[in-house]
Amino acid sequence: MDGFGLQLPTIQNWDCHSCSDCCSRHIVEITTEERQTILDQGWSDDDEFTEGTPILVRDQGSFWNRRWRLGQRPDGACVFLDEQGLCRIHAKFGEPTKPLACRVYPYAFHPQGKQVTVSLRFSCPSVVENRGRPVTDQRETLKAMARESVPANVTAALAPGIKTAGDLDWITFRQFSMALEKILATEDMPVAVKLRHACRFATMVSTARVDQLSIEQVVEFVEIIAEAARCEVEADRERTGEEPEPLTRVGRLLFRMLAAQYARNDSLSNWQTGWRGRIRLLKVGLRFALGRGRVPPLQDIDRPVRFDRLEEPFGSLTPEAEEMFTRYFRVKIQGLQFCGRAFFGFGLVEGFRSLALVFPSMLWLARLMVAADGRDRLETSDVARAIEVADHYHGYTPQFNRHQYRWQLGMLAHTGDIERLIAWYSR
Ligand code: SF4
Incomplete structure (x- = not known):
């Protein structure tokens, strides 16, 4: 052993x-x-x-x-x-x-x-x-x-806590991570709905005090809030119908900055150091902050695409793309590659929110590729390529270990925009 x-x-x-x-x-x-x-x-x-x-x-x-x-x-x-x-x-x-x-x-x-x-x-x-x-x-x-x-x-190694390392033991932590994985494993449900369900579950967990509970009580508690989260998301979907809620202004701005992190290209061939490199980065950052006009060249995509084009519907995901995304999230949760030592010491809730935001980021990037190609619907191969590109960075670039990123994440959770982003970019 x-x-x-x-x-x-x-x-x-x-x-x-x-x-x-x-x-x-x-x-x-x-x-x-x-x-x-x-x-x-x-x-x-x-x-x-x-x-x-x-x-x-x-x-x-x-x-x-x-x-x-x-x-x-x-x-x-x-x-x-x-x-x-x-x-x-x-x-x-x-x-x-x-x-x-x-x-x-x-x-x-x-x-x-x-x-x-x-x-x-x-x-x-x-x-x-x-x-x-x-x-x-x-x-x-x-x-x-x-x-x-x-x-x-x-x-x-200590278990990742609900918020920070050390406030849960491994057995209790596993109840929460297994519940997240079970939500993502639900059959015959779009991955976007499963992710919203899992985000709502994470929000309920974020306010929980489980330190006084026995493990049997934790198991029961997890089942109750998973079901409550599912019911809430279903009620929201009935209320809003097919049309997703629009993002807040703050949410749109913060998300664009995040999408830019996943869409960048870090090979040595395009590193520019010194003042020229810094000025170029600053210009790209400004264009993303404004979110108007043409998207700066990213990932070798230099055909012009306007920011507002990426906000239009691009069709629902193919069954194969649904399968890829579901497997992606299940493997990351099963393998604990979203919190604790694998993700800059993030706790369960923050780590899961960060993982969930990969979904709209990947879809934004896939839309950019499709639009640059003159098409208007996402194919499975676009989604596959976007997953490859974005996962190259998730958890492996120091940008995600900065205070600014944690603040962005907290704001997006606070404004309710994480779930909105998931629904918005999956249509
Ligand atoms: S396997 Fe490692 S050493 Fe060999 S070519 Fe690839 S990166 Fe280089």
């Missing part, structure tokens, strides 16, 4: 299909030992690099906190990615010699009491498309990876 059991997502398949997307986009951090291994591999004498040996390893961070990452080509791809889209280290020295980050991707391991729970990053196209063997069939491989990846004291 190695001191922990492994909790696997039950609804996800995956195998690598060698698309090399991960090696082309991600910044790969490596340890000091891995850096030394690469330097010892003798790449400087290697004639594989026809234009001379590039910088294989770069440093990052301050000199008192030196960290390392793999070198990248000018287009942002890893220096070890060859012309056929294969890894040179893998080809020459074998898979086990690759850096751990490369071997683990797209898996992510998070503590859950005596267990380690496994999630997957949907920035990998094979994860989005659910291609490969069931993850549950890969238990032994994942167990070996987990032994390498997780810290020795993983089982000592």
Whole structure:
């Protein structure tokens, strides 16, 4: 057992299909030992690099906190990615010699009491498309990876609390996370409705005092508020009919700033440093704040699209897109990749709200792609691409660990705009 059991997502398949997307986009951090291994591999004498040996390893961070990452080509791809889209280290020295980050991707391991729970990053196209063997069939491989990846004291990690870490034990926390997952697993219901139900449940949880309750009382309490949340959302839908409520002005502004975070493109090839880069970022920020005129070029989309075009209906989701989104949220909740250690120490409620906001952000981005293409309806492939792009950032960019982001999240919850955004962008 190695001191922990492994909790696997039950609804996800995956195998690598060698698309090399991960090696082309991600910044790969490596340890000091891995850096030394690469330097010892003798790449400087290697004639594989026809234009001379590039910088294989770069440093990052301050000199008192030196960290390392793999070198990248000018287009942002890893220096070890060859012309056929294969890894040179893998080809020459074998898979086990690759850096751990490369071997683990797209898996992510998070503590859950005596267990380690496994999630997957949907920035990998094979994860989005659910291609490969069931993850549950890969238990032994994942167990070996987990032994390498997780810290020795993983089982000592505190449960994410309702608001902050430490105010719930793991058994109580699990009642809430399982309830969220159960809501998302409801069959024959659009994912947008399930998400609104789960958001309403989270809001009810946010005011709960459960520290005096026995576990039996917590189980009963969770059932009662899940049902109350469902009834409230149903009543709201009957009241408003098919037409979603419009967003508040503040909600529209804050959401545009959030969507910009998910739609950006961070490959090294388009990083601009110095004053020119800052001025460009400032201009983009201003355009998003105003929300008028043309959307600035994002994600290599440079055909003109106006902000107001993205607020028009783009049709309901295809059944396949519904399935992708449902699986996305269930895997993230099952794998606890939305709060606690996996998400900057966020508590259950704040972490779930943040996860729920990924949905309208992905749909905004998908609309941008569709509109730039001169179409007016979302296809499954647009949604798949938007999920890949946005999940690349969720939980992995320091922007989400800033006070400003937590404030934005709190405001959107306070104005009731999180649920409105979910309904608005799913039509
Ligand atoms: S070392 Fe190999 S697997 Fe890792 S990012 Fe580079 S090319 Fe990809």
